[in-house]
Amino acid sequence: MKTNFDFMMPSVNFFGPGVIEKIGERATMLNMHKVMLVTDSFLRNLENGPVKQTEASLKAAGVDYVIFDGVEPNPKIRNVKAGVAQYQAEHCDGLITVGGGSAHDCGKGIGIVLTNGADVTKLAGIETLTEPLPPLMAVNTTAGTASEITRHAVLTNEETHLKFVVVSWRNVPLVSFNDPLLMLDVPQKLTAATGMDALCHCVESYVSENRNPITDAQAEQGIKLIGQYLRRAVANGHDLEARTNMAYASLLAGMAFNNADLGYVHAMAHQLGGQYDAPHGVCCAVLMPTVERWNMIASPERFANIAVMLGETIDGLSKMAAAEKGIAALERISEDVGIPANIKSIGADPKDFDLMATNALKDGNAFSNPRKGTHKDIVALFEAAYKG
Structure with missing residues (x-):
């Protein structure tokens, strides 16, 4: 655990039902005159x-805007290029991303290219901006x-099918809005x-080599909330209490991993998502039990704590048995x-595991994993996750 650390998050974060109405006001405060959504x-x-509600707030504040709606799941370099071209043609002076991770990552990618260079692939890595x-x-x-609150921009090179990450404090949005009514x-x-992506953020942050006391507190509360409310949110999408608490958990998870970093689950999930264009959260969720069971020997007491956070009883169990209940x-x-x-169910093919393992170990998330693995280890983890 780190004792000397910095802590990054947006300067302003609006949270709760109805906060989307504040967008126009904040755009004005940032001197945005013509923004691209x-x-x-x-x-x-x-x-x-x-989007309609964002437009209404901007109109009410007298802020002009254009819309770029070319974001794809696992946003591609072509999406970024198209967005840059529209931004420049329309003479915009700011960006507002509306959506989930794909919209935010694409918007960050557009911003990166606008100010740091046309070839975003050359900026992959940590603090390259x-x-x-x-x-x-x-x-x-x-x-x-x-x-919406992190320094990560995850993009996909559609030609190589590889995901890459540009990690920089300059990517952190100035203002974020989490309105559970939109969800x-x-x-x-x-x-x-x-929701499972948020849980993975919490778990990987909690066992990361770069964790600190602040991120621990955020990850712990996030895990508890997700354990209580994710099933309810899936069962009934109009359960506002569940939606609100999942939004809160996601925000906590983002603050945690933005500062503690992640691990092999995300490093490997990026390869699955890039290679097969599979949903990121599903990739993380499928890999998480396999990878964390392998990680367990590095920090069994932490996985035992996760068991308790998720409602399990560990009284009288050995440290490893309690940790196993966390994985279960x-x-x-x-x-x-x-x-x-x-x-296998999301299209993985064992012939790709060798290359995927090589690239996973190069991924920026790999370096904070609590247990250090070889190329052979990562291939074996892909194989184990393939069998289920």
């Missing part, structure tokens, strides 16, 4: 959805990725996938919300 075509056309992004605000619509109509599968609890919540049992 970065979103996808589904959200753009959703009647009274988050030398210039600030254009003013950026993020309106979040899912409880999971927390990209009421999120489909069950997306609710489950993003992760498996159970994943199964309950409908996550597939193995990576």
